[in-house]
Amino acid sequence: MDLQSQEAIKRLVEEHGRERILVLLGSPDPEAAEIAAETVILGDPTYAGPLTETQLGLEVYHVLEDDIRTQIPAEVFEEQIGVMADVLDAPGLAEAVAGMRAKAP
Amino acid sequence: MRDCDPFDTREEVSNPLLTDKLTIVLGERDGIAGPAIAACVRAAQGTVAFASTECFV
Numbered sequence: 001m002d003l004q005s006q007e008a009i010k011r012l013v014e015e016h017g018r019e020r021i022l023v024l025l026g027s028p029d030p031e032a033a034e035i036a037a038e039t040v041i042l043g044d045p046t047y048a049g050p051l052t053e054t055q056l057g058l059e060v061y062h063v064l065e066d067d068i069r070t071q072i073p074a075e076v077f078e079e080q081i082g083v084m085a086d087v088l089d090a091p092g093l094a095e096a097v098a099g100m101r102a103k104a105p
Numbered sequence: 106m107r108d109c110d111p112f113d114t115r116e117e118v119s120n121p122l123l124t125d126k127l128t129i130v131l132g133e134r135d136g137i138a139g140p141a142i143a144a145c146v147r148a149a150q151g152t153v154a155f156a157s158t159e160c161f162v
Contacts, residue, residue, distance in 0.1 A: 001131065001159065008155045009129055021154070022126035024146065026137030032161075036131055059126070063142050071123050076148035080141040088136060 001039045006049035009040060013056055023060040024068065028088060030096035033062050037100035057104045062097045064090040123151035130156035 013021055023040050027033035035045060040058040044051040061068050064085055069077060077085075128146045130153055132139030139158040146153050 002157070005131060005155075005157050005159065008157075012127065012129060012154050016127055016154075020127050021129060022122055023129045023131060024142055026130070026132035026139065026142050026158075028133055028136030032133065032136070040129075058129075059122075061122070063137055063145065067122060071121065071149045072145040073148050076145055080144045081137055084137050 001036055001044065001049065001051075003049045006039065006044060006051045009056070009058075010050050010054065013058070018056055018058055021058055023058050025060065025062045025093075025097065027062060027093065030089060030092040033093050034096040034100055036060075037097045038103075041100055041104050055105050060097060060101065062090075062093045064088060065094045065097065123149040127152050127154040129154055132156070132158040134158055134160040 009021075009023070025033055025036050027036055037060045038045050039049075039051055040056055040060050043054045043056075047053075063069070063081065069085075123146055128151050130139045130142045130146065132142050139156040143153045143156040
């Protein structure tokens, strides 16, 4: 995750509190989704950014997970995400992010 | 036609994650871009606090 995003996440959590924040991912594969989820839950695994050793424990989902997808109007989801929902490995993405949620402190 | 679909239960969702929280959108160029996810959040009456599209090359 790039350093600017990590900095923004850290600032928003400090301003609003972790309970008010939801993170949505658009990662292309399960490995990338897992790393992004790990960064906002347990801290930056690359030890390169502001979230290094910062366990925010944020609530995080991939946008293709049913818990999120079902809350988006169908016509908007189709228009904005459309074919990517069929191209990407939605079950694998969901499993990767859910597995990391289970490790939240 | 969503309005005509008797099996569409989107209106009955009981866990409004998107409406109760501030959303941070972390899109990716090779996956789903940040603006597309942000548009979905706003359409669901959610609030986007930050959105980005990352690119790993």
